[in-house]
Amino acid sequence: MIKNNRSFRHEGFRGTYSDSKIIVFGAPYDGTASYRPGTRFGPSALRVELDGIETYSPYQNKDLAEYLISDSGDMPFNFGSTASILDSINLEVKEILADNKKTVVIGGEHLVTLPIVEAYINKYPGLHVIHLDAHADLRDEFMGEKLSHATVLRRVYEKMTGTLWQFGIRSGAGEEFSFGRENTEFHPFSLEGMEKVLAAAGSDPVYLTIDIDVLDPSIVSGTGTPEAGGVTFRELMEGLQKLEGLNIVGADIVELSPHYDHSGVSTATACKILREVLLLMV
Numbered sequence: 001m002i003k004n005n006r007s008f009r010h011e012g013f014r015g016t017y018s019d020s021k022i023i024v025f026g027a028p029y030d031g032t033a034s035y036r037p038g039t040r041f042g043p044s045a046l047r048v049e050l051d052g053i054e055t056y057s058p059y060q061n062k063d064l065a066e067y068l069i070s071d072s073g074d075m076p077f078n079f080g081s082t083a084s085i086l087d088s089i090n091l092e093v094k095e096i097l098a099d100n101k102k103t104v105v106i107g108g109e110h111l112v113t114l115p116i117v118e119a120y121i122n123k124y125p126g127l128h129v130i131h132l133d134a135h136a137d138l139r140d141e142f143m144g145e146k147l148s149h150a151t152v153l154r155r156v157y158e159k160m161t162g163t164l165w166q167f168g169i170r171s172g173a174g175e176e177f178s179f180g181r182e183n184t185e186f187h188p189f190s191l192e193g194m195e196k197v198l199a200a201a202g203s204d205p206v207y208l209t210i211d212i213d214v215l216d217p218s219i220v221s222g223t224g225t226p227e228a229g230g231v232t233f234r235e236l237m238e239g240l241q242k243l244e245g246l247n248i249v250g251a252d253i254v255e256l257s258p259h260y261d262h263s264g265v266s267t268a269t270a271c272k273i274l275r276e277v278l279l280l281m282v
Contacts, residue, residue, distance in 0.1 A: 012064030107254030222266025
């Protein structure tokens, strides 16, 4: 299991599994990618670029190097079975949570969020979820499949008793937008309203899932389903700062497909998002 792996050493990840409160690991799965696959290469590419990113955040005035965080590497997958992969992710997260730690998972496609959230709901039944994305991911099924990166937030919603907050959505089927407006805290096109989460959730546990295509493809082209009209990086940083004070118990960053951006800018941007999310959680 991941918890027994040797930690990947980086200036910002100087902890071991035993002494760290936050465990980072990769879930390099893209078996249901519907347009351009390649997110399985996201975690490894991110680690290569991470050495070029400062550990200090001028946005939050915090430094990763001052905290004990462990990067335990990537989970090994048998790519023949989606169900077995989701089960293995769920078990991994449950074991980490049983040790009273938090997880930050690097995807991989967005479907990996489902088994993670299921594990968190098992520990925190009233969990709230914040979802930043270009896509609603609220289809009941996609091409006959209930388990897909296009259905993942519908499956998450079905498991929840807390609130699902969605921001930045600008693409999806009409029924997805109708479902979102009727059933979730649905904030399409922008990150406006993120400050409302703090007042609504209070000290309740919150999970944060970020699909990097919430950013405009002029900023992040290295993703499988780019959608014009996204937010800027500065808007994303301002939105995340509005979550300061929330009890964020876990997070993931998904849908980086590094080989669609040969400049490496998309991967470097994902690294900075990872830094900011971790510093929100310490």
